[in-house]
Every structure is written in structure tokens, then in C-alpha cells.
Amino acid sequence: MTQTSDESAKLEGFQADFSAEGLFPNVQKSDMRAADGTPTFIVPAAELLEVMTYLRDKGGFSLLEDVTAVDWKVEPRFQVVYNMIALSRREVLRIKVNLPGTNPVIASVTGIWPGANWYEREVFDLFGITFTGHPDLRRIEMPEDWEGHPLRKDYPMTGPRRPNLPSNHFRTDGRNTN
């Protein structure tokens, strides 16, 4: 699992390859400010598995730390975010995938990193994004019969069964009121 020095030497400058050499012409650099300096790329949903397999096998990104999502309210509404580390090179990378608001579907990466299993279940549960090819796609935090997806921005803070009180109305969009 640990890379020999030869291999890691070969892999140096990997990021330059990934972004510039044209292996994946549809992969774009993210234009959002990354305050942590992590290189961030936006991958088309159709190419996700190819890119991820390449990153794990050729890029040495053996540890997929985190899978989560963001609801942007405007199209493309959802963004699935993958954070990963190449332990042998102390390198970090962030991959993002844009998804539409209606019927968001994305391929599951559990075949590449089995540890993505629970993370994808969480995103499915809280955002309602479907992962195709996932071995066990069930709700994980909320009860099985729960309606709605709590981390979506249009889900009321007060919960689904209570009226949205006027005092809470301005808070539901997560923005500052001043």
C-alpha cells in the first residue's frame, strides 16, 4: 500500500497532468475560491467513474476522506463533493460533480472505495440524490419512512409536520437577515 520512492517520483507533477494534458478534456477547474488551497475540479457526471478509477490507480489517491453534497438552490442545483488524499505524496484533491435539481442521479463510487458506502447513503438520505450501483441504498440517519430530505434548502427548519412559523420564515434560507 505504500509507494516506493521510484513510483512516487513518477507520480510527481501528477496534478499538472490531470488538469492540462488533456486526459479528460471535460474536467474543468472549479472557479470557486478554495480557501484551503486544495486543487478542485468539476467532473461531468457521466465520466465520474473513469476519473475516480484513474485517480485511485494512477494518482495514488488511496484514501477517500469524505463524500458530501451542497444544495445551491439554482440550477445545476446539487453538487456532490469528494475529498481525497494521496498519502504517499501528502497531496489532497477535491472533485465536484454538478447535478440537476430534478431527479439527481450519480454513479456510486463504492466499487472504487468501499468506504463511500455510508457517505453515499447519508447524501441519499439527507439530499435525495440517488447513487446507481450502490449495494445498499437505504436511509441511514432518518427513519425509513421519513418524507423529504432535511439538508435540502427548501426543507423547513421547523420540520415537515409543523407549520413554518412566521418568526422562522426568514431563517429558512440560511442567509443573514441584516
Added chain:
Amino acid sequence: MEDLAIKDRWLDDEEDENSNILDQDEIDQDDAPNKELMTINMGPQHPSTHGVLRLIVTLSGESVIKCIPDIGYLHTGIEKTAENKTYNQALTLTDRTDYLNPLINNLGFTLTVEKLLGIENKIPPKAQVARVILCELQRISSHLVWLGTHAMDLGAMSTFLYGMRDREIILDIFEMCAGVRMMTSYIMPGGLYADLPPGFDKAVNNFLTDFKKKWPEYHALLTKSELWLERTKGVGIITPEEALAYAVTGPGLRACGINYDVRKMFPYIGYETYDFEVPLGKNGDVFDRFMCRMLEVPQSIRIIEQGLAKLPDGEWMINDRKIAPPKKWEIATNMESLIHHFKLFTSGFKPEAGEVYCRVESARGELGYYMVSDGSAKPYRMHIRAPSFANLQSMPLMLEGKANFADIVAAIGSIDIILGEVDR
């Protein structure tokens, strides 16, 4: 005649029994696959599941065939709540995720917000060193609770009492600093909430001198105990490849021999200037995870001692009134300070739009915060990458097909889960 007959029959029975005992192993092996499988529900209110973890265990006799963790009983929607609070309000929620090490949670959140604000290089040195000391104290206290509960699950009651006794002194130090013992919110964006109290060095020094004498007692109680070795060695093995694929971090990953400690790999708050080692295991079993944590404690003591030696004087909070609340005496004498105070506590500060993922080494593994700002005073999205979440996910690998029912308890203890953090 009758008597003799009875005696004969009795003897026959005895012989049968003996032959059973002799062939016990053979019988177990032969019958195991054909035995009826039994599904047992363990938890969520089971004392050895460390909170509200539910396990659905399928057993064949004593051996575990399948083990499915079921979580969500402590889901409180912290990520959703944080999206509707200002940054300094959301800080208090982080205490409640991993309630055994609130200060490291505070630190993870704080570093994330500081990166969003772009002030991570402007934090006063006193605050940075104090953060290191407090986080390492927190690591020791968290490990003491882990050690106590882990040992108690396996039947060693006294370790729990010893652990609680020593943790109490650490909590007293936190109470000196923050005013509360557990939900501290003491490390906050910009520095520390308040200055270190007078007598802080002395209290920490006293604790260390005392604790260093007591620490060998824990080793004597467990590490060399044959009963302990019997219950932990070779139990719950996970291979390095599996551990990496399942994103196990912290002592669970290091017990497999993979050297990944965030403090060394991606140093923060000046960890690169401290001299310490990262203990590594080899076998990836319960005993190695146990030893990794046990050996981490003396390293934490080393870090604290180095921190105390170089703890500088001076400011504990960044001198930027748009981020740091003004001091109380300033508010009483200065109108601008009063306005700053009012603005900070009513509307908060507004970081530039952007995203950040920041990792720190919690007592359980890599704790990550992914935060997205849209330029407003509230985090647009805050996601907590909880180490226990990924570590718990790997538990079926340790058990299925290679463990007995009683080993489940050993495995739960060894991965040191906190359900508040798993469910968030």
C-alpha cells in the same frame, strides 16, 4: 438384578457424555453450517454499545455470521442547525458532536473558519501554543474515558474508576479556562475565548507530575494481564488495505501500520515545531489499536511539556474587531467597542464566498470540516467528517466470519466510537 441394570444404564449414559466431550470440536465444526441461524438485536440501549448504537447480529452458535450496524438514533441535525446560525453560534454546536473531545472539535471548526476569513497566519502565538496544550490534554482525557469503558466492557472494572479519577483533574483545568467542564467553546475563530487563567501552568504541571506516576498503573492493570491479552490479541483484525479502502483513520489505521497522523502529515497550529512520535501497530487487531492509543498518551504528555516550556505571554485573541469581540472593559469606556460588540453578536462576521475542507487529528481519527460560505454571516453548508462514522463502518469487516459474540464488545470498544459524532 434390577439395581445392576440401572447402574449399567447409568454407566452407558456416562460413556456417551464422555464421548461427546471428546468429539466436541469435531461436532461443532460439522454442525455449524447446518445449525439454525439466529438473529439478535443488540442495542440501541445496551451499555456496552457506547451510546445508542444498534447492531443486528446474525449468529450461528457463538460465531458472528453477519453484523449490521444501525445508526441514526442520536441524529440531531447539527449540520442543518449550523446553516441557520452565525459562525460563532455554530461553534457551540461542535461541542455537542464528539462530546468526549469538545476542544478538538472547536479547533477543527475554528481553523476552518479562520481559513475562510484568511486570518490563519495572524493568530497570536500564545493562542496557538495554548491550543496545542489544551488539545493534547483533551486527547489524554478522551483516551482515559475510552480506556476505562473499553476495559469495563471486557470485565476490568477498576480501570474505569482510575480513568475517571484522572480525567476529573483535566476537566478541572478546562473549568478554570472556560468556566465549563465539557461544552467548552473555548477555542474560537481568532484565538481563545478568554485569556488563560492565572495558575494555568501550575495546574497543568501538577497534573503532569502526578499523572506520569500513575500512568504505569494502567499498563500494569491491562497490558500485561493474561486475561486482557486473551480477549484482545488476534481479535477483530482488519488488514491495511481494507482499512484504507474503508477510510479508517486515527489509531484504527495506525494499528495496521499505516503512518497517517494529520498532525505530522498536514501540520496545523504549529505541530511541526513539536518533537513527538506516532506509534504504529502491525497486526490491526484489538490489541494493536489498544496499544496505539496507550502509546499516544506519553507522546501527548511530551507535547504538553514542550508547549508549557514555550508558552509566550501576550494577546490571546486576534486584534481585529470585525472578528474578535472586544474586551469587557473596552466596551465600558469606548463607543466603537460597544458598536463592534453589538454588530458581532447580532449579525456576526461575513467571510468571503468560498469553500474549505480542513482536517485535524481528533482522538478518534481525522476530523474534517467542509464549509461553504456564500458571503453571508452564516455558513451556507457545514459538513462534519466524523472519524467515528467511517471507523464504525469498518466494524463488520472485523467481525463477520471470524469472531465470537463476545468479541463484538471488544471490537466496539477498540474503535472508540462516539455516537453523537456518528449521527450528528
